[in-house]
Amino acid sequence: MTAVQAPPSAPEVLARCRRLADPALREAVGRLHPWVAEMAAYSFGWCEVGGAPAAAPGGKGVRQALAVLGAEAAGADGLTGVPAAVAVELVHAFSLLHDDIMDGDATRRRRPAVWQAYGTGPAVLAGDALFALAVETLAAAARGTGAVRLLSAALADLVRGQADDLLFATRPCTGPERVTLEEYRVMAEGKTGALLGCAVALGALLGGADEAAVGALDRAGRRLGVAFQLVDDVQGIWGDPDVTGKPVGGDLREGKKTYPVLAALGSPAARGLPELLDAPGRAGEAAALIEAAGGRTAALAEARAHTADARALLTQAPAAPGAAGDLLRLLDFLVGRVL
Template sequence: MTDLDVTTAHRSAREVLSWSRAGLDPALRAAVDRLPDSMRVIAGYHLGWWDEHGHPAGADPGKALRPALALLTAQAVGGSATEALPGAVAVELVHNFSLLHDDVMDGDATRRHRPTAWTVFGVNGAILAGDSLLTLALDVLAGSGHPAATQAIRVLSAATQRLNDGQAADLAFEERGDVQVAECVRMAQNKTAGLIGASCALGALFGGGTADQVEHLRQFGEHVGLAFQFADDLLGIWGDPEVTGKPVYSDLHNRKKSLPVVAALNSDTTAARELDELYHTEGQLTGAELEHVARLIEASGARDWSVGRAETLLAQAREHLRAADPAEQAERELDALAALATQRDH
């Protein structure tokens, strides 16, 4: 048993994330160090390890929720978190591949309180670095030597295809004025929930779980992931920039068809009609107009609807967690992580 598998009882969700980060980082750095120098510099900058010149930076690397889920679900089925490290590294690499590409496609200039990689290294560099991280993720799984490696590659590949499909839908929504709520939910399931579900499935696979345990834990992750997206979309409108690392009303500024926005537009209310007119005007919205848009979304009932959907999904996730018959401490900590991920003030 390694230090990663020696855990103390009654850890908070944030303590679990710190434990996961401490175990993940050496393995993640070792993997990234295998990249060609041209890609390694960009990847390390994006991950917060150094500045654009390669000097240590110590910037915010993100919560690493997905790796934490992979490590905990391995323990939940009676396995070792250390054995699941390749799965944890792989999901973090795929997540960051998607962020590098998303920032380019969305034109976002800031992530985690820093200029995004494409603004520093150019669009082409950021795209290529994302491609390198995706390729590296599959190589990490293939090189793990674990009996479940082949199945894990297929699980992660399927989640990545869903992620790409979800991102394509998200981009297409920007050009459409008739996006339906069900379409938007399906987009979020593919873009966000699929990879979080895969994180849990990979952990259970590397931990030696049964087929039923793997499936229930995957469903736990899928439901947490969709609840997380509801919460994240609320932060994209009403979140504190000091917390989110993005400007206030960032999603509204970008005219994103996020879950609360689409719900508001489809609410058949006076607020919806005014929102539709404002959201589809030419030119940038002023600060006052962005604030008014946020008030219209709330007046339509979409904010309360999003909160309610997140709470329902979290309850359904907990049902799948219990059905997996997990180890007691891992169950408690997975439950705490799910609650933290779906808070609207983190």
């Protein structure tokens, strides 16, 4: 009797897609100006400052995996989605370089952020170069202008989401000007969800999927992005530093108005929370009050709802069985950290 082979785990799916996309990603980065290429390689964990080879921790490669799986969902070979995988990975790297500068984050994946290692101006230049390279890579591979339009729309949403996120920090915790939960959801869909949706949709588009399937996958990725952001918000307050790479309560000390904070502020049980949020040294007390006021529970419930929406969209979208299963396992892996 032939043994039934178990489906690949989500980490195995990520590793397989990374093996497909990594050579093309490295080739694309190699076309940049040598100094800019070094900064890009440093941001991906491929080298140290000065260019010496390194094996520093990089990202999970979620967006490039979604692009490859999007192509496979359309019935094409995964290699068809590689240009989309490269483009979205370059855009993601560009956004991280600029985000670290805007947020004043000195470290990224337990190493000095690019702006700390090379300087603010060079880091901005490297981010600009990655953005331009992403558009060039996709335009060279895509038939027609649909793929570039899809990427451009996602970039516009990403910028709007980042703008809202920066402005949220200037708004009060109480009163009519405070940030609402709906405003936060819209911000999270733009800042995090837009590129995840674009990744899987671009892969499907390059794989020959029709407009309805591309749209359904885009919406699924956006819901996944909101769920992913909500889980990240919970981890940013209560997560294990050995897992998250961030100090406990780091988001609170930075004054970020994440979903658990906003949900708690709407509860009478969190009457003293605004004062605690203004005192970075009292992050532990703030975290306890947020949890007591239901902020953690509310964030996880919202994450579950968006995960269910993403799962329903993926299940309904026409997709090759193997790729559909891989997408669903990847979804569960990304949001299952605390759900």
